[in-house]
Amino acid sequence: MPADFRLLAGEQIARLEAYKPGKPIEELKREYSLKRVIKLASNENPYGTSPKAAEAIISNLPELSRYPLGDAYNLRMALSEKIGVSPANLLFGAGSNEIIELLLRTFTHGEDNILFPAPTFSVYAIIAQAMGAASAAVDTAPAFEFDTDALLKSVTPKTRILFLASPNNPPGTYMRERELRRLIAELPENVILAVDAAYAEFADAADYPDINHWHREYPNIVVLKTFSKAYGLAGLRIGYAIGDEVCIDMMNKVRQPFNTGSLSQCAACAALSDTEFLNKVISANLKNKHLLYKEFEKLGLSYIPSQANFILVRVGDGERVFLELLKKGVIVRYMGTSLKEYIRISIGTEEECEILLSSLKEVL
Ligand SMILES: Cc1ncc(COP(=O)(O)O)c(C=O)c1O
Structure with missing residues (x-):
């Protein structure tokens, strides 16, 4: 049988x-x-893709028989310098999808569940379900705008992560700076606010906040970024998280030793320099x-x-x-x-x- x-x-x-x-x-x-x-x-x-990234890939081909740098050292340093964030506040993944998975694997246990506005990127719910974590969705209809009060009201003692894609996928709507500050300030401190900023580079609204440094003020925020969209490296699968040092350290323990490839790391490094x-x-x-x-x-x-x-x-x-x-x-x-x-x-x-x-x- x-x-x-x-x-x-x-x-x-x-x-x-x-x-x-x-x-x-x-x-x-x-x-x-x-x-x-x-x-x-x-x-x-x-x-x-940035021509500089393509060149970097070609010049790194001879290194392919070696394992990549597990801590993505060169990319970590370049990004740290570029965005003014300490290297210890950064974690790299195979696309931001892997960061979503790492957040769930690291911080949800037993009966813990996650929350998100709906509609949104389907991967949060898929990974949560695969791990046995329940999802709660807060409707954004009819205008697809986020409802901060409804999100806050939906938090329960079991809520561990609130995923907020801003700009959101599929509607392209975003959370304004004032609202985002209110949301994070009023969230219980044991709820992680994962702001998925995969499309941040495209945002042109004056009140779309630059949140790269918010973990200093609000330790329970984790920002997810990717090289797949504006940087044009979707095929290489590389993204990253910015967060509190201890939060990053916990996820770092869970990630696979060589989770991002060497060509992805060097291409991302070059892409960062190609403004x-x-x-x-x-x-x-x-x-x-x-x-x-x-x-x-x-x-x-x-x-x-x-x-x-x-x-x-x-x-x-x-x-x-x-x-x-x-x-x-x-x-x-x-x-x-x-x-x-x-x-x-x-x-x-x-x-x-x-x-x-x-x-x-x-x-x-
Ligand atoms: C909101 C959002 N987050 C994350 C991702 C995943 O991107 P990555 O290629 O970095 O895994 C996508 C991809 O479409 C997305 O729409």
Whole structure:
């Protein structure tokens, strides 16, 4: 008799729905025999990777037979210098996804659970469920704005981590500085506020706070950042946490010894130094965001103003529009039944935006 792996995994894992990534370009080309496909589904960087990062990868190839630096020493020092945070306040992971997992593995035990506004990045709930931690969601409907009072009211003695993506994914909304200060000040001190700032570089609102140093004032805040988005290194899987030294030390004990690869570390280091590339990406994103807003308005489509590199657009039947766009070689993201009237569109290059808009006009 073969083993019953569902039973062995346990009910919470057997019932888990695996994360569904955006459809890969090659897959769509094969399915519909398409020559040109554009992917605006995973909030990736449409401008590629910093040339300095690419050079650093090539010059580090001879070191590939060696294990990477477990503590990411060079990257740690470079980032510490760049953002003015002590090296002991930094922890690196295979994408910020690994940091999310490390937070949960390190700080939730037994009956502990987590809290987040909804809708949000699905990985918090997936990892929590895999680890047997319950999740509580606080609705942000109808405008997708965070409700600080509702979040605070939902904290129970079992709440260990509050995940707050700001800018949030999928709506692109953010928590204003005053509200964020109030939230962290009023949270019980044994609740960790994990602010997932994966898209922070794109935020242009004057009251979007720079929270890189907030752990000095509020030790229970942990900031999650990534090189996957504005820095264009999604394929290398590298992200980091900024937090209180002891908090970082606890997670450091739990992480695997060589959790980030040597090419990822050296590419991230080089990308940090390439401010020209970063600034180009950020300003092009902003310009194309406004171009899309204007065109959506002309089409009579409502959208959620975004602080990130994607826009949540209300198109009526989201699934139909998503499927019709696929046939035209445009991959966007259908957000599932809870957001069935919407699609999420990553902001591409100007050319990609034009292709998207002309396809969208035909489909609508
Ligand atoms: C809010 C948010 N956090 C984290 C991530 C994960 O990014 P990484 O590539 O750093 O694991 C994503 C990816 O889309 C995201 O949307």
